[in-house]
Amino acid sequence: MSLLRIGLMAALASPFFAAAQPAAGPHRPIYMYQGADRDQRMLEAARKEKQVTVYTSLNLKDSVPITQAFEKKYGVKVELWRSSSEKVLQRALTEARAGRFAVDAFELNGPEMEALYREGLLEEFYSPHFKTLPPAAFPKHRHYAADRFNFFTIAYNTRLVKPDEVPNSYEDLLHPRWVGRIGIEGSDDDWFASIVKHMGEKKGLDFFRKLAQMKPQVRTGHTLLAELVAAGEIPLVATIYNHNAERLLVNGAPIKWKALDPTFGRPNAVAVAKRTERPHAAMLSFLLL
Numbered sequence: 001m002s003l004l005r006i007g008l009m010a011a012l013a014s015p016f017f018a019a020a021q022p023a024a025g026p027h028r029p030i031y032m033y034q035g036a037d038r039d040q041r042m043l044e045a046a047r048k049e050k051q052v053t054v055y056t057s058l059n060l061k062d063s064v065p066i067t068q069a070f071e072k073k074y075g076v077k078v079e080l081w082r083s084s085s086e087k088v089l090q091r092a093l094t095e096a097r098a099g100r101f102a103v104d105a106f107e108l109n110g111p112e113m114e115a116l117y118r119e120g121l122l123e124e125f126y127s128p129h130f131k132t133l134p135p136a137a138f139p140k141h142r143h144y145a146a147d148r149f150n151f152f153t154i155a156y157n158t159r160l161v162k163p164d165e166v167p168n169s170y171e172d173l174l175h176p177r178w179v180g181r182i183g184i185e186g187s188d189d190d191w192f193a194s195i196v197k198h199m200g201e202k203k204g205l206d207f208f209r210k211l212a213q214m215k216p217q218v219r220t221g222h223t224l225l226a227e228l229v230a231a232g233e234i235p236l237v238a239t240i241y242n243h244n245a246e247r248l249l250v251n252g253a254p255i256k257w258k259a260l261d262p263t264f265g266r267p268n269a270v271a272v273a274k275r276t277e278r279p280h281a282a283m284l285s286f287l288l289l
Helices: 008-012 038-049 060-074 085-097 110-118 128-132 189-199 201-212 222-231 242-249 279-287
Strands: 051-056 077-082 105-109 145-157 182-185 217-219 236-241 255-258 265-273
Touching (some): 038 051, 038 279, 085 105, 085 110, 265 279
Parallel strands (some): 182 217
Antiparallel strands (some): 145 255, 145 265
16 A cells, blocks of 8 residues: 555556546535535535534644634534544544444545545535646546645754754665664655655665664654654654644744655645535535635
């Protein structure tokens, strides 16, 4: 599965995604409606449905304030379930196979979103905002749309790492000074696959064998890794979302991030559930996400 997570843009061109399109669900007319009264019609119906349940991988520091603002503006209650994209996918599949369809909309990593599509859990939808997005934001089947990118960068503690020690390339991560002092997020297999693809299989795999010999600290959670760097528990992290480091930096923490060349991004996307009792609220949720 690692090669599927190189990134949404590369994935969309892969023959792996040439699967037959699932049959349309009962709510497609609602999801695809483009009449002049679309926005008012959607809002009035969503308020009658009263709430929307969203499964997302967006961290709570961002998703909770957005949720609160959405509820205040539109009068629709948001039930938010947040976890890693892998766990969101697992939960959605488990519930669907048990005949339970509690979720209305999704926001998570592109590869997991593609898996939901292939399982027939998503429906095609329309938004007038799509015209502002580049064609590469959509897969050919158009059952989800990329809404944000997380960029993999390094981050380091400015009190523990001298300016002339900061890596300038991926190969610099193999310097003896970093033995036992590097952190890596354990689920970043798309970062792994992207580097191998960039370097070439032989050179890329050799790089990771050498990186493993550096005895890196493997953790789960990019937010956690950023906090560990800021606290001085890990001097340097090889895979971190730059915004996690930036949030701590602006609050005065001794942390900085740096993008190595090339820098790889992980896309996240939004989608609506095919089977839901709240299709209008599902569509309204895109004003939340």
